[in-house]
Amino acid sequence: xxxxxxxxxxxxxxxxxxxxxxxxxxxxxxxxxxxxxxxxxxxxxxxxxxxxxxxxxxxxxxxxxxxxxxxxxxxxxxxxxxxxxxxxxxxxxxxxxxxxxxxxxxxxxxxxxxxxxxxxxxxxxxxxxxxxxxxxxxxxxxxxxxxxxxxxxxxxxxxxxxxxxxxxxxxxxxxxxxxxxxxxxxxxxxxxxxxxxxxxxxxxxxxxxxxxxxxxxxxxxxxxxxxxxxxxxxxxxxxxxxxxxxxxxxxxxxxxxxxxxxxxxxxxxxxxxxxxxxxxxxxxxxxxxxxxxxxxxxxxxxxxxxxxxxxxxxxxx
Numbered sequence: 001x002x003x004x005x006x007x008x009x010x011x012x013x014x015x016x017x018x019x020x021x022x023x024x025x026x027x028x029x030x031x032x033x034x035x036x037x038x039x040x041x042x043x044x045x046x047x048x049x050x051x052x053x054x055x056x057x058x059x060x061x062x063x064x065x066x067x068x069x070x071x072x073x074x075x076x077x078x079x080x081x082x083x084x085x086x087x088x089x090x091x092x093x094x095x096x097x098x099x100x101x102x103x104x105x106x107x108x109x110x111x112x113x114x115x116x117x118x119x120x121x122x123x124x125x126x127x128x129x130x131x132x133x134x135x136x137x138x139x140x141x142x143x144x145x146x147x148x149x150x151x152x153x154x155x156x157x158x159x160x161x162x163x164x165x166x167x168x169x170x171x172x173x174x175x176x177x178x179x180x181x182x183x184x185x186x187x188x189x190x191x192x193x194x195x196x197x198x199x200x201x202x203x204x205x206x207x208x209x210x211x212x213x214x215x216x217x218x219x220x221x222x223x224x225x226x227x228x229x230x231x232x233x234x235x236x237x238x239x240x241x242x243x244x245x246x247x248x249x250x251x252x253x254x255x256x257x258x259x260x261x262x263x264x265x266x267x268x269x270x271x272x273x274x275x276x277x278x279x280x281x282x283x284x285x286x287x288x289x290x291x292x293x294x295x296x297x298x299x300x301x302x303x304x305x306x307x308x309x310x311x312x313x314x315x316x317x
Contacts, residue, residue, distance in 0.1 A: 004021055012184045023194055033179055041090075051085050092146075097168075101172060162177070171189070208239055272314060
């Protein structure tokens with residue numbers, strides 16, 4: 001399997017993964033597929049410096065095979081905030097839901113404000129932990145040039161790349177890129193490998209179904225949105241985690257517990273030791289919002305505060 005080190009790694013013939021350990025908050029992966037005379041990019045990164053570093057490393061490929069098209073797998077900034085560094089000749093694809101979330105979601109200015117804001121010490125430390133390593137200044141949001149609803153096949157210099165919407169799951173608009181001639185699947189944040197997933201949409205069962213659809217593609221190599229390159233086993237492992245959380249949520253719903261009570265009642269077993277295990281707070285909250293729309297709305301700052309407290313209680317951090 002590909003070594004999990006920072007940089008560009010060949011994962012198949014004329015296919016590369018850009019990896020950013022340790023895969024935690026904001027440290028995301030991307031991909032590049034080369035066809036005849038052109039290349040296709042999967043995702044940009046969280047800030048301009050990181051994205052520029054990646055593009056510089058890709059010049060050995062892109063000087064003769066320039067990037068002509070790209071996919072944003074979803075709307076989270078660590079997969080699209082670097083879009084402005086793509087030239088106007090590059091067509092950016094995304095699902096229609098992703099385009100909507102990019103226009104109405106969290107901005108670089110908002111993230112910078114959260115990091116610099118006057119919060120209680122525990123929350124300030126947590127925002128620094130999550131986002132303090134990134135430079136959000138100078139980012140001009142660039143959305144997709146074209147959208148699709150369920151699927152689209154892109155011809156990359158005679159090589160086909162299949163784009164498929166599998167959300168709602170991590171977000172409402174999640175899409176993957178599959179290169180069928182070599183069996184490489186770029187999952188975006190439909191897969192966190194070696195870390196805990198977080199659900200901003202509202203159905204764990206829908207995410208489990210997305211895992212099943214990824215497995216049905218029969219990929220030989222799987223490049224997750226975060227973490228080391230893996231294979232189908234990586235998808236199965238995360239699916240097992242999601243099933244545990246789903247079953248715990250269902251039990252708490254049946255028992256009439258609130259979402260906060262459900263979080264504390266949930267037995268994660270070995271998954272409680274996974275990195276970023278505190279993300280279960282957001283996943284349970286959104287699962288409750290999907291099952292019980294009358295659940296009171298919690299703002300992002302409140303949810304991050306809940307995660308910070310969970311982390312302190314359960315992991316002593």
